[in-house]
Amino acid sequence: MDDRPIRDTFACGIRTAAIADATTDEAVSAIAAAIDPADTEFLLVFFSPRLDPEAFCTALAARLPDVRIAGCSSAGEISDLGISDHGAVAIAFPRAGFTIVSTVIEAVSRLGVDQGSAAVAQLRASLVRRRPDAAIGRTFALSFIDGLCNREEAVVSAIDWALGEIPLVGGSAGDDLTFHGTTLLHEGTVHRDAALLILVHTEHPFRVFKTENFEPTATKLVVTRSEPERRIVHELNAEVAAFEYADVVGLDPATLTPFGFASHPMVVRVGGEYFCRSLRNTNPDGSLTFFCAIDDGVVLTLAKPVDLVASTSRAFEQIEAELGSVDFVLGFDCILRRLDAQNRQVLQDVAALYRRHHVYGFNTYGEQYRTMHLNQTFTGVALGSGKG
Template sequence: MTEARAVSHRCGIKTAWVDGAATAEGAVASVAAALSGEPVGQLLVFFSSAYAADEINVAFSRRFAGTPIAACSSAGELSPAGNLDRGVVAVAFPKSGFRIVSASLPNVDELDVERTADIVRSLRRRLDAAPDAKAGASRFALSLIDGLANAEERVVSVIDQALDGIPLVGGSAGDDLAFRRTALIHDGEVKLTAAILMIVETDYPVEIFKTDNFEPTDVKFVVTASDDGARTVRELNAEPAATEYAMAVGLDPENLSPMSFASHPLVVRVGGEYFCRSIRRLNPDGSLSFFCAIDRGLVLTLARPLDVVEVTRAELERLEARLGGVDLVIGFDCVLRRLDAEIRQKRRPISDLYRQYNVVGFETYGEQYRSMHLNQTFTGVAIGYAGAA
C-alpha cells in the first residue's frame, strides 16, 4: 500500500495526502491510517478523477462512519508536499475550535432560487443555534460546485446573498481536463450536477482572498454572436471567434490548445476591476467555449501574464502580516494557472511557495470569491496561528 503523509497544524486541523495509489480503496486506507487516533469533526476531501467517485465514497464512508464528509473530484490536488498527479488530499477539522454545518444543493443546472436560499439560511440558523457557537467568532463559507454544469454564476449569486455577509470562497470540481464528468460527495452520497456548501465558525483568525497574475492590454474583443447557455462564443468582432482570437495572439487557429488559452487570458471589467474569463476549448466549428458565462455584447480584453510566483508571494505575505502568521491555506487554484506555470517553467517555484505556506486544496475548473465566479485565479481562506482569547 502506498503510504500517506500527514501534517498536524497548530489550529488543530490535520491534513493527510497520498499520491499514486493504485486503487481508491488503497488511497483512502492510507489516508485513514495517517489520520488515525484523533477525533475528526469534518472531513474535506479532494481526489483525482483517476479514482471512481463511487469507490472513493464507499471507502471514506466505511473508514469514517458517522463523520460529515464533503469532497470533490479535481484537475489536480494541492498538498503540503506540493502538487499531486494522482492524489487524494483530506483536510480533517477537529471537533474543538471549529463549528461546521454543510448541505448539498441539487440540480444546480436548473437552480431553484428560493429553495437554495432557504437551504443556506437554514445552515446559518443551525450554526447560530449550535451549543458551542461563540459570539464574535470568525466565519467563512466554502463552496464546491460541479465544474461542468455551467451554473456557477447563478449558484454563487444566490448563496452569497443568503449568507448575509459571511464571506464565500470555493472551487469548481474538475476531471483532469477530460471535461466528461465531475463529481461531488456529501455525507455518504455521490452528487452529480450539484453543489456543496460548508459554513465554518472558528476560534482562529481567518481571511479569505483572491489573487491573479495578469494585466489588461489595449486589445479588445466584442462578443457579437454567442450561445449564452452553453458558454460558447461563435463570433468576436463579427469574425469567427477562434480566428479573431488567434490572430490577436499570433497563433494558428488550428493549433489553439489549453496551453494557448492559459498563456493569453481574456478579462472583463466589472466595477473598475478586471476578472478573467478563460477559454475552455476550441470547438470543431471554430467557436470557443468558456469556463464562465459569456453574453452577447460583452467586451473582452486580452491580458498579459505577470510573474505568478511574485504576485502570489506578495498576497501570501500580506495574509501572513494580517493574521500574525499563516498556519495553513485552503486554496482553490485554477488549472490554467498550473498550465501557464508549466509553460513559463514556474511550476516548481510556485509549488515550493505553496509548501512554505501549507497550501492544501485542488486545481479547479473555476473559482468562487464572494458573489463572483472567476477563472485563472487563486482563491482561498488563510487560517492564522493564534486562537481567540
C-alpha cells in the same frame, strides 16, 4: 516529486493526508491511517477523477463511519507533496476550535434564487443550533460546485444575499481537463449537477483572499454571437471566434489548447476591476467554450500574465501581515494557472511556494470569492494558529 503518502498536523489542530499516483484503495488507506475519528469535526477530501468516486466514497464511509465527509473531484491536488495528480488530499478539521455544518444543493442546472437562499437559511439555522453563540465574524463559507454545470454564477448569486456578511470562497470541481463529468461527495453519497455549501465557525483568526497574475492590454474583442446558456461564443468582432482569438494572440487556430489559453487570458471589467473570462476549449465549428458566463456584447480585453510566483508570494506576505502568522491555507487554484506555470517552467517554484505556506487544496475549473465566480485565480482562506 516524492509521491509517498504524507500526513501532518498543524498548530490550529487541522490534520492532513495526501497521496499521489494512487489507486482508490491506496488513497482510502492513506486517509484513514492519518485521521483520528474521535477528534475530527469534519473531513474535506479532494481527489483525482481517476479514482472511482462511488468506490472511494463508500470505502471512506466504511473506514470512517462516524466522520462527516465532503469533497469533490479535481484537476490536480495541492499539498505538502507539491502540485500532484491521480491521488487525493484530505483535510480534517478538529472538534476543538471548529464547528462545521454542510448541505447539498441539488439540480444546480435548474437552480432558482429562492432554492439557494432557502438552503443557506437552513444551514445558518443548523449552525446556530449547534453553536448558539456563533458570530458572523468568526464564520466563513466554502462552496464546491459541479465544474461542468455552467451555472456557478447562478449558484453564487442564489446564496450570496442569504450569506450576508459571511465571506465565501471555493472552487469548481474538475476532471483532469477531460470535461466528461465531475463529482461531489457528501456524507456517503456521490452527487452530480450539484453544489456543496459548508459553514465553518472557528475560534482561530482567518482571512479569505484571492490573487491573480495578469494585467490588461489595449486589445479588445467584442462578443458578437454567442450561446450564453452553453457558454459558447461563435463570433468575436464579427469573425469566427477561434480564428479571431488566434489571430490577435499570434497562435495557430488549428492548434489552440488549454496551454495557449492559459498564457493568453481575456478579462472583463466589472466595477473598475478586471476579472478573467477563461477559455475552456475550441469546438469543431471554430466556436469557443468558456469557463465563465458570457453573452453578446461583452467586451473582452486581452491580458498578459505577470510573474506568477512573485504575485502569489506578495499575496501570502500580505495575508501574513494581516494575521500575524499563517498556520494553514485552504486553497483553490485554477487549472489554467497551473498550465501557465508549466508553460513558463515555474511549476516547481509555485509548488515550493505552496509547501512553504502550507497550502492544501486542489486545481479547479473556476473559483468562487465572495459574490463572484472567477477564472485563472487563486482563492483561499488562511488560518492563524492563535485564538481570534
